[in-house]
Amino acid sequence: MVGAWVTRPGIELAIRAPIPPLREATNTQAIGRVLYTTYVHFFELAGIVLLVAMVGAIVLTLRHKEGVKRQDVGRQIARTRATSIEIRKVRSGQGI
Numbered sequence: 001m002v003g004a005w006v007t008r009p010g011i012e013l014a015i016r017a018p019i020p021p022l023r024e025a026t027n028t029q030a031i032g033r034v035l036y037t038t039y040v041h042f043f044e045l046a047g048i049v050l051l052v053a054m055v056g057a058i059v060l061t062l063r064h065k066e067g068v069k070r071q072d073v074g075r076q077i078a079r080t081r082a083t084s085i086e087i088r089k090v091r092s093g094q095g096i
Contacts, residue, residue, distance in 0.1 A: 025033070035043050
């Protein structure tokens with residue numbers, strides 16, 4: 001995957017060319033040209049590092065531990081009014 005791309009002939013000259021003046025390209029276009037020509041390898045390497053970090057964080061947080069309460073979404077969705085509340089009659093001046 002790392003060495004799979006092919007550059008077109010003459011790309012070396014485009015890589016060494018300076019950033020174009022503002023009347024030829026906007027700031028966003030100039031940054032895109034620099035990122036995708038001069039620093040394309042570093043840009044792709046940073047993307048791979050971030051992808052590995054994201055997958056690692058997901059793997060580390062998905063461990064199942066015993067004795068930990070988990071949310072049961074199916075049970076929450078299936079509840080009815082009768083099962084979700086309990087009405088108590090409290091006499092005046094007393095707590096539950």
